[in-house]
Amino acid sequence: MATKLLYLEDFGVMAAAAHVLAVETQEDGRVSVVLDATCFYPRGGGQDWDTGVVQGADAEFVVEEVRLDEQGVVRHIGRFAHGTFAASATVACQVNEARRAINTRLHSAGHLVDMAVDRLGLPWTPSRGAHYPHMSFVEYGGKLDPAQAETVRAEIEQVVQKIIAAGGENEIRFIPVEHMHTVCRHVPENIPRNKPARVVIYPGNFGIPCGGTHVKNLAGIGTVTIPKVKSKKGVIKVSYAVAGIN
Ligand SMILES: [Zn+2]
Numbered sequence: 001m002a003t004k005l006l007y008l009e010d011f012g013v014m015a016a017a018a019h020v021l022a023v024e025t026q027e028d029g030r031v032s033v034v035l036d037a038t039c040f041y042p043r044g045g046g047q048d049w050d051t052g053v054v055q056g057a058d059a060e061f062v063v064e065e066v067r068l069d070e071q072g073v074v075r076h077i078g079r080f081a082h083g084t085f086a087a088s089a090t091v092a093c094q095v096n097e098a099r100r101a102i103n104t105r106l107h108s109a110g111h112l113v114d115m116a117v118d119r120l121g122l123p124w125t126p127s128r129g130a131h132y133p134h135m136s137f138v139e140y141g142g143k144l145d146p147a148q149a150e151t152v153r154a155e156i157e158q159v160v161q162k163i164i165a166a167g168g169e170n171e172i173r174f175i176p177v178e179h180m181h182t183v184c185r186h187v188p189e190n191i192p193r194n195k196p197a198r199v200v201i202y203p204g205n206f207g208i209p210c211g212g213t214h215v216k217n218l219a220g221i222g223t224v225t226i227p228k229v230k231s232k233k234g235v236i237k238v239s240y241a242v243a244g245i246n
Pocket of ligand 1: 045107111209210211212
C-alpha cells in the first residue's frame with residue numbers, strides 16, 4: 001500500500017501521527033520502518049531526505065534516511081534508540097525542522113532560477129537540478145555564447161532578487177499530468193508516477209510540476225546569488241547559492 005505523503009498537501013507539516021505497517025532489519029544492519037502516512041520527505045527531485053525521530057509508546061526510532069520506492073512506499077531507515085514498534089502501533093513522527101528548512105529554501109531557490117530564465121525569455125529547456133547544501137544548480141538544454149555568460153549570470157541574479165523582493169505565496173494544486181501544460185510552461189516527460197501528481201503555482205502564475213517542499217512565501221528563501229553560469233555541449237549549468245547555507 002502506498003504511503004500517504006502528508007508533505008504534499010502542506011509544506012508546514014513537521015509532526016504527524018501514523019500507524020506502523022512494517023519493521024524490518026535490512027542487509028546493512030539498519031532498520032526500515034514503513035508507516036501508513038508520513039511527513040518525512042524522501043530524497044527526490046534533487047531535494048535531500050528529511051531526518052528526525054519516530055516515537056512509540058516505549059520506543060524511539062532515529063530516522064537517518066528516507067526513500068520512496070516505485071510502488072509509492074516510503075521507507076524510514078535508521079535505528080532504534082530504544083525499544084521497537086509493534087505492528088499497527090500508533091507512533092508520532094517528528095521531522096528535524098532545521099534540516100528541512102535548509103532543503104526547502106534551497107529547493108525553492110532553484111525554481112526561482114527557472115522563473116528568472118523564463119522572465120528573461122531565454123530559450124532554454126529545463127532538464128535537472130540539484131538542491132543540496134554542497135551542490136546547488138539547475139541545468140538547461142540550450143546554447144549560450146561563453147562571451148555572454150557573465151552578462152546572463154548577472155541578469156539572472158538580478159531577476160531572482162527582484163522576484164524575492166516582490167514576495168508572495170505559492171499555491172498547491174493536484175492536477176493530472178495530462179492537464180499540467182495548462183498551468184505550466186514546461187512539463188517534463190519523466191514525471192514520477194508513484195505519487196500524486198502535483199503542481200506548485202509560484203507568484204506570477206508560474207506553475208511547476210514538483211513533489212518537493214517549497215517555502216510558502218518567497219520572502220522566506222533569503223538572499224540568493226548566482227556565482228556561475230557555464231555552457232558545455234548544449235548543457236547550460238546555472239549554479240546558485242543561498243546566503244547562510246552555501
Ligand atoms: Zn521542485
